[in-house]
Amino acid sequence: MDFLQREVLTAALHEQSAAMAVFITGKNVPVPWGIAAGMADSSTARPLTIDTPLRVASNTKTFVAATVLRLWEQGAIVLDAPIAALLAPTLERLLASRGYPIDDITVRHLLSHSAGIYDHADDPRYFKAVLANPTHYWTREEQVGLSCHYAGPTNAPGKEYRYSDTGYVLLGDIVERVTQAPLAESVRHQLRFDERGLASTWWEMVESQPAGTQARARQFLDDEAITDVTHLSATLDLYGGGGLVMSVRDLATFQQDLFENRVFDNPGTLVEMLRQGDHEGAEEYRLGISVKRVGGRERYSHAGFWGTAVYYSPDAGVSVAGFTTHRAGRPALVELLENALRAAAEGVEDED
Template sequence: MRKPLDHTALDAALADVHHAGIPGLFAEVRDHDEVWRGAAGVADVVTGRPVTADMRHRVGSVTKTFTAAAVMQLAESGGIGLDRPIGRYLPKLVPGERGAAVTVRMLLNHTSGLAEYLPYAYPSLKGFPALGETGPQSLDDNRFTRFDPVELIGMGVAAPAVGAPGGAPGVYSNTNYLLLARLLELVTGTTAEQCVTRNVIQRAGLRDTRFPAGAHLDGPHSLLYEAWFGMIDPPRDYSVYDMSWVGAAAALTSTVADLNRFLGLLFAGEIVRPQSLAQMRQTVKVVSQEGRLIDYGLGLQPMEVPGQGTFWGHGGTVWGGGTLAMIRADGLRRLAVAVNTQRWNRLDSSGTPQPHPIDDALTALYLAGL
């Protein structure tokens, strides 16, 4: 017999994250037809304006699941082939032998070997992944920069390869998903954002999910406080930001309710066919941006929860904001969480992020929700 959601435990777990140091967070858990929503803390540390569970939020790389779904739809219709080389479609962006070796599937699961462009677009991040050699200055410098995605792709393609095409482990890179966006544009004759909006967002009936038209978030939202590993003290608000630096890889805004609805419909076979979803759930080993070895599918990541089986979804970060959206493999239990601070862990003398009470509190919230 299914146990009902423990609203009291979820409320307490949410409050614990706030007390551990997150200014504000909000979440939704769904199990069958039962729904819990909660919010704790503030959306503005100066005014004390509270967060609410219906706020819009920059969801970061959760966007990749939406973009991957749009790519899978094109594969279903025969418009593209997952195992065809990207050089067949975009020879100018990925030329020569590399273009012939990197497939669409490798872009989706980050096994292309193409490097992350971000350290080249943001000079103060040049030392990444050595965090102690980075700084936050570029975040301010590029607040209103309108990046050209083709130029960003060029940075990633020109950078030293992080692996051989199809090699293991792969390396997580936003360059892959900017290339997928250009592929969507080529095949559909529209922008990637228009394609994802029409074929995924509108198909799912999501009313509060959209790509931003400018630097400002519309609708009720929280400010977003970036700490950059203690180098920004106190953390600075980056809620006003031009998101062209990530585009169809990580620029979406949404709500926790919309994210849960999207994942529910995706796993019900209403966004892509069951055969496509099965392919999205075929994983390889990938090195995450945090340097951890993770399992990664085609725009989906698995998470094992003791006693509950496997959940699927994606996490995401932007400057100051973080999101996690997960669904159990049976499609019945769903969790979406949004927080308004990022990179709260300070670095030790070797440049390694140190544990923070927020880490354990968030883990406890995820386990309570899942």
């Protein structure tokens, strides 16, 4: 069932100016496959492959949310519990001092970006500070403190969807306090990375790079000039909003496992993850996963800042992930992935 038009996708990939890799799998893909074009590191003529790891930034949020939901199905976390009693006291004091109603903000609010937490990472002052001091070791407390310094609540808890990295930094702290283990260890254990064969996936700085994996690709920010951001301190995005390094094969594989009910013990947990809230904008984002209509059909997706994206099409039974080494190439990458999903949908209709 090669309805994904491998040749067309391959040709489109080779037309791009930025290096890209795509991997496709799923229950309706008899033989998973992937393609890559361009260089992982042009200075050493090292090509990008489907097993080359990159920083996936906000794609990490789906993994953190799935970990929270695994803890929920085990009875260790209550999704509608206030975060006040769950946070480290230093974070609790920071939020309270800025006027956040921490007794009204719940774990579910953080997961769905409806807590009204100001996003420190989206404030231009933060990224300016990161670029000005690329080796600075950012702490969780420092990032939450910056959020509180930059602005206060964006809205009342449960009022509206408004994306917030800071909210997931708080979730990372909650996971660590509930499990009494580092976030990286908890995510790996709860989501069974090793059991499901995610051989090119690790939490940067906190975990060792798995033996036998390729070196990370160089990654670039394209603005007025091309900036190599490969060696920016991983701490700029390490505490739950981001942190994972992985290959495009691993990202597509996990998305498949998640939506084909191989991550949670109870199928009802995935239902809970995808249940739409009643706040404004809830149709755009559930618990750690975006929702988008592509080709008239609902797809579940997430993207990462530097140039990564993944989709799952329930009707087609297809998971597709893509990486690009240049931030500016992400729109073109998303277009390629969504065209692949449209082709998948057409293939299913033809079979019917």
